[in-house]
Amino acid sequence: MGGKPVIGFIGVGFMGHGMAKNIVQKGYPLWIKGNRNREPIESLVGMGAKEAASAKEMAEQCDIIHICLSNSPQVEAIVRGPDGILAGARKGLIVIDTTTADPTSTMALAAEMAEHGVTLVDAPLGRTPKEAEAGTLDAMVGADDATFAKVLPVIQCWAGNINHLGPTGSGHKMKLIMNFIAMGYGALYAEATVLAAKVGVSPNKVRDVIGSSRLNNGFFETFMKYTVDRDRDAHKFTIANASKDVRYVNAMAADACVTSVMASAVRQYYVHAEATGHGGDYVPMVGDHIARLNGLDMEEEVKKGR
Structure with missing residues (x-):
């Protein structure tokens, strides 16, 4: 050149x-x-x-x-x-x-x-x-x-x-590991926040406590910016893409003959949200999906905590 x-x-x-x-x-x-x-x-x-x-x-x-x-x-x-x-x-x-x-x-x-x-x-x-x-x-x-x-x-x-x-190939392998961790965070934060709301601890308080602790990170901040502040654009990565990435992670693990209990579990929330018509929603919105599965409206839970 x-x-x-x-x-x-x-x-x-x-x-x-x-x-x-x-x-x-x-x-x-x-x-x-x-x-x-x-x-x-x-x-x-x-x-x-x-x-x-x-x-x-x-x-x-x-x-x-x-x-x-x-x-x-x-x-x-x-x-x-x-x-x-x-x-x-x-x-x-x-x-x-x-x-x-x-x-x-x-x-x-x-x-x-x-x-x-x-x-x-x-x-x-x-x-x-x-x-x-x-x-x-x-x-x-x-x-x-x-x-x-x-x-x-x-x-x-x-x-x-x-x-x-x-x-060649090393980058895509590393990216799947990164997104496995990220989408795992998303599923974990969503389930934990819904569980907290179900037992009487508001999403607002979850953000206050975890956000001021050593468990805080950038992904948690953008996740909670949607969950608590309802900012739809806080983390613009679709559930459909998350579902695809975790599917690729599981395939990579299968090819490598690696036990993937966590990856399999994480996949279920994203696949279920996508299958029920929410693939175009962004990743933090998986919390709304899990809330609905448990009879809650996350936006209402946030309002209660203000």
């Missing part, structure tokens, strides 16, 4: 918009793929990005392409489809998949792409859309050393905490 590489970005949603914005603002030529939500597309085009009609067209123009989608089937489709990345890829193309994905799928894609002279890097994300806009996300990167050196300056546009974990 001579000079600054041409960058592509597929998936400019909650996280992707901020990441792409920071890439173009750092002076990289940027192509983005359009979707039904035109607001982030028009925003980025207004900053100087070009819009590609397909992943194939993007692959024909770019040196490095980011993918930021919801799940592995979507990634597989954008790579393998008739108008996908491989249909237009030139030898030497690097694809950075920031999706929280199934590592088994990642490894299969990496092998297939290598046959076309394309290198797959997995670099899933930590933190929230707020940090995406600020360019201070966490990145867990799986790549060989030479490829990591090539992509590091680009990743530094949108990430403030970058860990190179090993070869």
